[in-house]
Amino acid sequence: MTQVDTRAPVRARKAPQPSSPPARRKNRWRRGRILAGLAVLTALVTAGHSLLPDGGNLGGFVETFLPWSGLLVLALLLGALLRRSATALVATALPGAVWLAMYGGALADGSSGKGDLTVVSHNVAAANVDYAGTLKVLKDSGADLIALQEMESAALGEYRRGLASAYPYYLGGSTTDGLWSKYPIVPGGFVEKDGIQHIGTAARAVVETPKGRVAVYYGHLDSVRVTPRSGFGADPRNESVKALSAALRSEPEERVLLMGDLNGSLTDRAFDPLTEQLTSAQETAGQGFGFTFPAAFPMVRIDHVLSGGKLTATDSWLLPRSGSDHRAVAASFKL
Known part of the structure; x- marks a missing residue:
């Protein structure tokens, strides 16, 4: 007896067809829209940082770390590549171009060699008891002028003894600051804030170099504190900046230096009164951003050497x- 096969016939399944090239291209443009939005936002904040509100010194806080926006651009670029998103790639080019326009010049070496006057500024830190090691770093620099900040009384004695032979001229600043020089120093008084001399201001001196007199401002401006209540607490420092700026406007000498721990980045709008009168040696004759703090992994440059008048930074x-x-x-200048 013949058996009849009643099972339904098995239909052959078609293998999935790869999407056509136009479809793939279309998907690349649809993907990564969030990344593209973040890229545009990064570009707007970087380019338009001066428009950010400054309540709680928010604008100044963002501007302090603005050079690090370059890392955000790299992260966005990596995300766009992983997502294979043409939209995100194109959008990332915008903050990349903005960053290069603003900070690309810092990558070049602006040095033209040693000048006539070499200076060093160093916050030696109150907790630092490695006096011998710190003195070696200072003396090996070959500086003509050395400004130190944050010295406790015991430390001041160590540095005065250690620097006396190479730097016969010394002038104290505020409680914890001092200036050492190979050339004679004429005391010039303190920069006052609200009529009061205190740690948050700077001292002034005139150094008589073989090629002429140089007015030197040196000191340690007020510390910045970030708290939930006050935000980026920089108001005392900002008031010191204004007082220092006013003193500089009336400076009679043709050559001017400012050295010290200013407790802030010059990208912070609060320092505009200073940068309108003085020029950063690092920006003129250095290479890179020259971040100084914290020393173990520097993230911001708060220690500065600036100059004005007939002083040209060479390194x-x-x-x-x-x-x-x-x-x-450290910085070197042509007099």
């Missing part, structure tokens, strides 16, 4: 690490 660099939580900054 700017960082000294080797000492026992401080700050890196020392």
Whole structure:
């Protein structure tokens, strides 16, 4: 007897067809829209940082770390590549171009060699007891002028003894600051804030170099505190900046230097009164951003050497690490 096969016939399944090239291209443009939005936002904040509100010093806080927006651009680029998103790739080019326009010049070496006057500024840190190591770093720099900040009384004695032979001229600043020089120093008084001399201001001196007099402002401006209540608490420092700026406007000498721990980045709008009158040696003659704090992994440059008048920076660099939580900054000038 013949058996009849009653099973339904098995239909052959078609293999999935790869999407056509036009479809793939269309998907690349649809993907990564969130990344593209973040890229546009990054570009707007970087380029338009001056328009950010400054309540709680928010604008200044963002501007302090603005150079690091370059890392955000790289992260967005990596995300666009992983997502294979043409939209995100194109959008990422926008903040990339903005960053290069603003900070690309810092990548070039602006040094033209040693000048007539070499200076060093260093916050040696109150907790630093490696006096011998710090003194070696300072003396090996070959500086003509050295400004130190944050010295406790015991430390001041160590640095005065250690620097006396190479730097016979010394002038104290505020409670914890001092200036050492190979050339004679004429005291010039303090920069006052609200009629009061205190740690948050700077001292002034005139140094008589073989090629002429140089007015030197040196000091340690007020610390910045970030708290939930006050935000980026920089108001005392900002008031010191204004007082220092006013003193500089009336400076009679043709050559002017400002050295010290200013407790802020010059990208912060609060320093505009200073940068309108003085020029950063690092920006003029250095290479890179020259971040100084914290020394173990520097993220911001708060230690500065600036100049004005008939002073031209020819070089700017960082000294080797000492026992401080700050890196020392050095610069050379043509008189």
